Structures are given as structure tokens and as C-alpha cells.
Amino acid sequence: MAEVKPAARPLSPHLQIYRWSWTMAMSVAHRVTGTGLYLGTVLIAAWLVAAASGPAAFDTAQAIAGSLLGRLVLFLYSFSLIHHMVGGLRHFVWDMGKGYEPETRMNMAKFTLVASVSLTVLVWIVALVLR
Amino acid sequence: MLSNSSMRTPLGRVRGLGSAKSGTGHFWLQRVTAVSNLILTIIFIGIVIALVGRPYPAAVALLSNPLVAILMLLFILSACIHMRLGMQVIIEDYVQSEGAKVLAVMANTFFAIAIGAASVYAVLKLSFGG
Numbered sequence: 315m316a317e318v319k320p321a322a323r324p325l326s327p328h329l330q331i332y333r334w335s336w337t338m339a340m341s342v343a344h345r346v347t348g349t350g351l352y353l354g355t356v357l358i359a360a361w362l363v364a365a366a367s368g369p370a371a372f373d374t375a376q377a378i379a380g381s382l383l384g385r386l387v388l389f390l391y392s393f394s395l396i397h398h399m400v401g402g403l404r405h406f407v408w409d410m411g412k413g414y415e416p417e418t419r420m421n422m423a424k425f426t427l428v429a430s431v432s433l434t435v436l437v438w439i440v441a442l443v444l445r
Numbered sequence: 446m447l448s449n450s451s452m453r454t455p456l457g458r459v460r461g462l463g464s465a466k467s468g469t470g471h472f473w474l475q476r477v478t479a480v481s482n483l484i485l486t487i488i489f490i491g492i493v494i495a496l497v498g499r500p501y502p503a504a505v506a507l508l509s510n511p512l513v514a515i516l517m518l519l520f521i522l523s524a525c526i527h528m529r530l531g532m533q534v535i536i537e538d539y540v541q542s543e544g545a546k547v548l549a550v551m552a553n554t555f556f557a558i559a560i561g562a563a564s565v566y567a568v569l570k571l572s573f574g575g
Contacts, residue, residue: 345535352528355560362567365508369501392490399486402479409476437490445498 336423343426344401347394354391392437397430471530478527485520492517505571514572521564529557 332338364375378384404422407413413422462468492513496504507513532553540546
């Protein structure tokens with residue numbers, strides 16, 4: 315007796331099916347950076363609590379933040395913050411019912427990457443010059 | 446426009462809360478905190494840049510300045526609400542089992558409140574004199 319198998323129904327295609335496009339990449343990046351910022355708040359909270367705990371704890375936190383790994387994390391965090399912020403500006407445009415044309419969407423997606431990389435580098439230059 | 450043959454009751458239509466019973470509350474709060482985050486994040490980046498390389502007394506002096514402390518508190522509040530809403534959407538998109546989803550959404554709320562409470566406590570302790 316052959317078993318009756320349910321017919322293979324079509325599934326909704328997931329991320330790996332599609333050809334990557336700028337809009338798709340920036341949409342994924344918005345989620346990834348958002349998740350990174352979410353997890354990174356642990357570090358911000360820990361740093362603030364260290365500052366509130368006294369000089370010894372604060373110096374330890376500063377030493378960790380100033381280490382090579384610490385600076386890498388800080389760089390990625392600042393990039394995530396700025397990328398999520400610039401990406402959010404696109405959502406404001408869309409919320410107002412504008413910017414849905416194919417060319418505009420692509421240009422805004424590209425702008426998101428260019429602007430967030432430039433702004434991150436600018437912020438780090440300012441921070442390093444001022445210290 | 447809704448036709449007269451709509452299954453929705455007039456009261457349901459007036460309330461405008463939809464089938465999830467919460468209307469656009471989640472969406473709107475996400476946008477409101479996005480606007481406040483935009484302003485407060487720029488300020489936060491400025492505060493962090495001002496803190497780079499400062500020794501402890503100078504860092505505490507800056508963080509305990511009332512204006513800086515109030516802006517930090519607003520940033521923490523706005524960011525924690527926004528990140529809770531955002532992570533809830535991600536959980537609802539990717540966690541399929543109902544039980545795990547409810548637990549994850551609950552844990553997400555606990556996380557956001559714990560981070561917010563710890564950060565607010567630290568800023569208040571610093572600004573009220575360590």
C-alpha cells in the first residue's frame with residue numbers, strides 16, 4: 315500500500331531565493347544593525363554603571379573600551395547606529411507616501427550605505443582629533 | 446469605503462483596532478521614538494565624543510551636568526522603547542512556535558526594562574553626586 319503523501323505545496327520563497335539588490339541588502343542591514351544596537355546596549359549600560367561605581371570600575375571599563383577589540387566593537391557600534399539612523403530616514407520618506415519609484419528606491423538605498431560609511435568615518439576623525 | 450455588506454460592526458469600525466485589537470499603537474510608537482531617537486542619538490554621539498580620553502573626575506563632571514544627564518535619560522528612555530518594539534517585530538517574524546514566541550516577547554520586554562533601569566540608575570547616581 316502506497317502511503318498517501320500530501321502534495322508538495324509551494325512555499326513562500328525566503329531570502330536565499332532572491333537575487334540580491336540594493337534595497338534588499340539595506341533592508342537586511344537595517345535589521346542586522348538594529349539587532350546589533352539592541353545587544354550593544356548591554357555595553358552602554360555596563361559602561362554607565364561602571365562610571366557610577368567609582369574610579370576603579372570606570373578605569374577598567376575605559377581600558378576595555380580603549381583596547382584593540384574594544385575599539386573595533388565601538389567602531390562597529392557607531393557604524394550600526396549611524397546606518398540604522400540613515401536607514402530610518404528612508405522609512406520616514408516612505409511613511410509620507412513618497413520615494414517608492416524603482417530608481418528612487420535604489421538611489422536611497424545606495425545613499426544609505428555611502429552616507430553611513432562617510433558619517434561614521436567623520437565622527438571617528440572628529441573624536442580622534444578632539445581627544 | 447466599506448460597503449454595507451461588511452462583516453465588521455459599526456463599533457469595531459469606529460474603534461479602528463483591527464483583528465489584533467491594538468490598532469496602529471505599535472507602529473505609531475515606533476515612529477514617534479524613531480523621531481526622538483534621531484535627535485537624541487546625534488546628541489548622544491556628541492556627548493560620547495566629548496567624553497573620549499577624559500579622566501574620571503572630568504567624565505563624571507560632564508555626565509552629572511543637569512542638561513547632559515537629562516538628555517542622556519531621554520536618550521535611554523527613547524532608545525529602550527524603540528528597541529523593544531523593533532525586536533518584538535523580529536521575534537514575531539522568525540519565532541514560529543507560539544509558546545517560544547510568547548516567552549521571547551516577554552524576555553524582550555524584561556531585557557529592555559532591565560537595560561533602561563540600570564542605565565537610568567547609573568546616570569541619576571552620577572548626577573546626584575555619585
